[in-house]
Amino acid sequence: MLKVGVIGTGMIGQDHIRRLTTVLNGVAVTAVTDVDTAVAADVGGRIGATVHATGEELVGDPAVDAVLVCSWGPTHEQYVLAAIAAGKPVFCEKPLATTQEACLRILDAEAAHGSRLVQVGYMRRFDFAYRALKMAVDSGEIGLPLMMHCAHRNASVPPFYRGDMAITDTAVHEIDMVRWMFGAEVSAVRVLVPRHNRNGGELEDPLLLIMEMADGVIVDVEVSVNIRYGYDIRGEIVGENGTASLGGPAPVAVRRDGRVGVPVPADWRERFLQAYDVELQEWVHAISLGGQPLGPSAWDGYAAAAVSDAGVEALRTGNRVLISLVDQPKLYAEAAG
CATH class of the missing domain: 3.40.50.720 (NAD(P)-binding Rossmann-like Domain)
Structure with missing residues (x-):
């Protein structure tokens, strides 16, 4: 025990x-x-x-x-x-x-x-859907991965939520996930600010992160934290020969009165409970x-922090920001190998 x-x-x-x-x-x-x-x-x-x-x-x-x-x-x-x-x-x-x-x-x-x-x-690495998505990529059935489209949507966020938390607290899950998904580090990041969502008050929302992976894969992440309808996590990988994507927000669709409806999770606890x-x-x-x-x-924690910091800089400056990591200690290189 x-x-x-x-x-x-x-x-x-x-x-x-x-x-x-x-x-x-x-x-x-x-x-x-x-x-x-x-x-x-x-x-x-x-x-x-x-x-x-x-x-x-x-x-x-x-x-x-x-x-x-x-x-x-x-x-x-x-x-x-x-x-x-x-x-x-x-x-x-x-x-x-x-x-x-x-x-x-x-x-x-x-x-x-x-x-x-x-x-x-x-915890994304332990989610059944993300693990199935990684298996589809690693199997080679869609060929080499070329791009990934992601969305991270919250119905709302608490009053203490500030602008850079869209990257450091929200998109950081996608930052870690794509490093694991593709087995490569993020080499550069940009952040675009679309038209303002009035639900967010003064908060810059939504945001679009564009990450360049060291192996050439391009990843875009839509972060919308006041979208009202629920907690919705999406991901689609585009490969040479096809695509692989996460399923819908719920395992069951109800057809009734000429409509198809699926429940949307209320928050992260519901979506990622398992x-x-x-x-x-x-x-x-x-x-x-x-x-x-x-x-x-701990290396993954450090790398995610480095990319998050670069994302915050990109948001504040509007620039494409390169990411430089220290040499990986032998302990973590051996574990990855």
Whole structure:
């Protein structure tokens, strides 16, 4: 039984605790902590977990085998570094860290440790539809992939959502996904700003990202975060001999009264519920058997941050921005190979 400590008991932290305690196998939540001590005490009391005053104290708990970081983004670096220093596997919700410099400090610490401890929470890689899409590409049945068209649409976003979050918080999922889908880094990015959506107030919405992959594939991503009708994720890959695309938003279509209707998910939790389950179950399984995670690595977290930063620069300047990554540490090159 893998004993997990959870840092951060807000919305995503509580959802993961529910998943770990009622859905998944081979795992138990033994410790929790949060800056809101009342919430942490309530959550810990309901599941019989030890409540710690700090994340570092939780990491040092001998009853914690592995750590799940679900706290506010700017705190991720300190908790991931604490887990690495303790030699404990750590699953960190995205972002790995809020700056490239912080991501690089994590890379250095993990490389010095000598083996992978970090997994980053990019759940698209665990979604059944995206995995089927990747299998279609890797099989060669549509020939070499040439382009990919993506859409990431939200019905609405909260008041604190600001302009660059369309890239750093929303499109970052597509940024990681295309690197995984095509096995190549993003080499340049542009951002176009179409006609303004009045539903978004002063927010620049929608946006169109155009990413150039190192292997020549071109990817466009429509980001619309106030489109009202629901949460809609789309993807189509154009190859030499055909196309492959994600299915519709729902597995069932109802035909009635001369109309065809399909439900549209309300938000990301509904659309990717099973992907989150698979993501954490595979993490638990990998840690329990082999001792190190196999999902998105600290390198993936760093690369996504670098592309996101370039996207923000492209949005602010209107320029095509080149992306330069540091040399990949041997640890991650070997894992990718």
